[in-house]
Amino acid sequence: MADDDASSSREQTPQISTPSTADLSHIAASPRPGRGAGSATQAAHMELTGLLAALINSGELAPGVRLPAERDMCKQFGVSRTTVRHVLDRLERQNLITRHVGRGTFVAEPKTVHTMSMPESMVTSAEEASTYREVYRDMHVPNDRMRELMTVDEDEEVSRTARVRFVGGRSVSVEVVHLPTAVGGAVDDELLATGPLGVALAAAGVEVARARQRYDPVLSAPWESDLLDVPPGTPLMLVTRRSWDHEDRVVEYTLEYHRADRNSFLIEVTAL
Structure with missing residues (x-):
């Protein structure tokens, strides 16, 4: 779903400022020795993809x-429309751009990156500061x-x-x-x-x-869709987590529904 807060000034179409070597027509028009024109087109495709990705990742775009x-x-870079479309398809798969019918193609907003360490991920799960809005409590x-997972009595x-986290x-x-x-009664309502x-x-x-976390791709139900401002059936990442204290008692069981277009999960693996 398109964000409604994009200002008209941000939607102005720029001429992409690039180095002089960004004219790729010499590549597309000159097949490599022993190879067909297809290899030249592929080379132009890869070079233009790398160029635009670098401009986006550096913040120049x-x-x-x-x-x-x-x-x-096509005119600026001296390549075919087919090449441009393949480049945009690739950038979209890399979550670097978003395309909106009738509006155009835009540089994507950066995703929130989560680290998987514990308990740090419960305290600073994003590089940017988070805010929260309580929906309900009961x-x-x-x-x-759930009773089995939380080891509570019948x-x-x-x-x-x-x-909702923002x-x-x-x-x-x-x-x-x-x-x-026992835990819920001790936790400060305002902090929670x-x-x-x-x-x-x-x-x-x-x-x-x-703690133990599980990751499952799911489709949003109407309730999550309304809170996350996405259409029902939108792909989400469901993170299910249980945490234990030093006496091996379950202290929390949490379900987190993450927008797939605004979150990225980073898992670092080290040798034992």
């Missing part, structure tokens, strides 16, 4: 800037599966809080936090409503010793 029309890019009796209620003013995820009664879960747990004296 800023988020929200509209790229020239395909015919203008007490409920979990179903059999008919025992758990605290449930739903909230980064840079944009909604990036919906979080549904479940806390055992407005800040990272790890901060609220630490302030309540709850120390997270370990």
